[in-house]
Amino acid sequence: MEIDLRLLKQKFPNFEKRMLKDMLSYGMIKEIPGGTEVIRFGQYMKMLPIVLDGVVKVYSQYEDKEFLLYYIQSSESCIMSLSAVLNDTPSRVFAVTGTDSTIMMFPSKMVKKWIKDFGAFNNLFYHLYDKRYNDLIETLNQVLFEKLDKRLYDYLIEKSKVSGLNEIKITHKQIAEEVGTAREVVSRILKKLETNNQIEQGKGYVKLLN
Known part of the structure; x- marks a missing residue:
């Protein structure tokens, strides 16, 4: 991907020109x-x-368990990483690209400077923090009050929205790791969803039908 001021302005329309030049x-x-x-x-x-x-x-x-917290999409960053940068502490999360991705990496010393100098940069992370907090509340509500089959189906819908595709390339094991349950439980629920004509599944994929 060719990166220039015009592209950065499209991605971050509220950023000042001086900020965009610094990013380049x-x-x-x-x-x-x-x-x-x-x-x-x-x-x-x-x-x-x-x-x-x-x-x-x-x-x-x-320990040996993983739990999917949130997705980072275009023009977004990781608030947990920002916290680690600002406080000089180890990362409390890990992150993996879900698709082929183009990422810009910025030195921590510049990030600390931009937080002080540019209101729009501050606002980006304020809005991301608000978004992640709402995501967290929604996840807690799902874990505490919703049945696992609904939570798993909602997870598939969200994953479909992120990818823009009805057919999701994923295994039962990967779903179990991201939802935080056993693979056997995932297989049982997916079979139920398939019987209800909500999904179609095969080796390495799940397709939403509704």
Whole structure:
């Protein structure tokens, strides 16, 4: 992807021209294949990623279990990574590209400067924080008050929205890891959804029918 001021202005229309020029000067462009780890759990964040194109999945980790927290899409970044950058603390999450992605990486010292100097940069993360907080509340409501079959179906709908496709390339094991349950439970629920004509499934894919 060719990165210039015009493209950055399209991605970040509220950013000042001086901010966009700084992004071009200090940013490092990375074209990253899907399924690649871009943030390691426990790493110190020397660079802050901002997604220009593609999707990145952010997970929490406890012992040997993983739980999908949220997706980072175009013109977004990771608020947990920003926290690690600003506080010079290890990352409490890890992130993996969900599709082939174009990501700009910015030095932590510049991020700290931009937070002070540019209101629009601050606002970007304020809105992301608000969005992630609402995502968290929704996830808690699902875990506490909704049956797992509805939560899993909602998860498939959200994944379809993110990818823009009804057919999702994913295994039962991957779904189990992202939803936070056992593979056998996922297989049973997917079979029920298939019987109800809500999905079609095969080796390595699930397709939404409704």
